[in-house]
Amino acid sequence: MANSRIVPVEVMKNFIQNIMIKLNVHPLHAENLADVLVTGDYRGHFSHGLNRIELYIKDIQQGTCKKDGMPKILKETSATAWVDGNALLGPVVGKFCMELAIKKAKESGVGWVVAKGSNHFGIAGYYSMMALSHKLLGMSFTNASPLLAPTRSKEPFFGTNPISLSAPSSSKNDDFVLDMATSVVALGKVELAHRKEEKIPHGWAIDKDGKTTDDPANYHALLPLGGPENSSGYKGYGLATLVEIFTSILGGSAMAPNVRNWTENHIEANL
Amino acid sequence: MANSRIVPVEVMKNFIQNIMIKLNVHPLHAENLADVLVTGDYRGHFSHGLNRIELYIKDIQQGTCKKDGMPKILKETSATAWVDGNALLGPVVGKFCMELAIKKAKESGVGWVVAKGSNHFGIAGYYSMMALSHKLLGMSFTNASPLLAPTRSKEPFFGTNPISLSAPSSSKNDDFVLDMATSVVALGKVELAHRKEEKIPHGWAIDKDGKTTDDPANYHALLPLGGPENSSGYKGYGLATLVEIFTSILGGSAMAPNVRNWTENHIEANL
16 A cells, blocks of 8 residues: 555554553553554454544543443353443453453353443454463454334434454364354444445345445445345344343443444433 | 154153163263253254264264263362263253252352263254253253354354253243254254255355355355354354363363264264
8 A cells, every 4th residue: 555654563552552541541451452453453353453443542532431430240150241431442341351261261261251331342253262371262243323124114213333253272273253243244344435435245235225236325334244134134234133132231331322423422322 | 744753851861771771881870971962852952862863872882882880080179070971971961060060059149060081972052951940040062973064164163052941930831941962053954955856055054165155065064153164153153162172171081073974983082
């Protein structure tokens, strides 16, 4: 690419961390966010890396995301826990929950932790991958701002509700990592086609009338994995619901269409 | 339908149970199978009900499925267990594992049980739904005989590897039940189109050359949920792999293409 420039990972991390520290975010929280965003970029999820920094900045500036504090365990058993993220940065809450799940998995064989009061936490895969160095399987889910229209509907209801599973390999650098939205594609792919003035495949998105469209300019909502009904889009709808059950419904946080839109930084995300 | 006849559930159950008892299957095992198959039919999964009885009969006749005995717990923690199904009927092993998972969930908050040495267990939803009366969430997975070709391949590798989640509702008859193959559709839908001499939608299946086909006569393998690559079939491929990890890889049973074909009743299924 013309004028492209390679930037070392550590430089990128420091850049993000310093932005947050300037906003008076606790240095460890700033470090957590930087590590998650750079990992997203490094793995090629450019929609979940540095390009999202504006969202995190605005949330901090508006006070809907807190600069300091700790997530709190509200209730727990030997293998499960319910956590209040206290409106801290998503990566702070995500790491807290996954570390707790790993501890419980080591003690009980499996650990399952749900949170409320969290924020956008970057790539789901970051958290499932935390289990790998412990030679454990890791899973991670989150609900998100509405973008996905369920089968036979035409308005966004669910977020892109990702599912992630990481499984350690006995060989080096051969771990399995699944990290996928339960929509056909991420919104970023539609936006990219729009900027490039390209068509999108039928089955990615619907227009305001609920019809599938190949014109990204007519985008109104994403379709669930599977696309239209005759290619089993209702299965992606079912999987998005599964994620919603594991997240907002178990956690008692904002559910499906009640989650704020991306741009509503004055409202707590409460993921 | 012409000449169709309504048969009471109990009559169907007794019919299946008596077939198994005639084959010297333990009466309780026969009852388990009958209950699972009739539940499949009753919920409209006709591919997983009475029409599969021949498979179970042949497995029993060949001795690859055992008539009597008990599954055995090989290893356990407070929240997990590894079970050897001892080649018993799938519903016997499935019920044993789910009852164990429910017991552990009540004690530890979550229970996760994997099995090897099992057989075709009918609809996955039967087992996840067992959790509902305990007001628990239930999940169930199984691998199966190869039918699904991974993205960029043309040979069947995975089974239709279903994912099931059941979640209890506080309202009566309003529980959530997801029970879906991770292929676009079940093979039965392709077979049905073939019998009716109808076309199938592009994206359900591929022919011997790995191209998508709308002619069920040219069927060679199912595509994963999402269909071809440009509509994100690799996500269905990822989900089928997730199921394989949760089943054969964790359980130590026959994996993916090493699972026998449907008709090879002389080989133990070892699911």
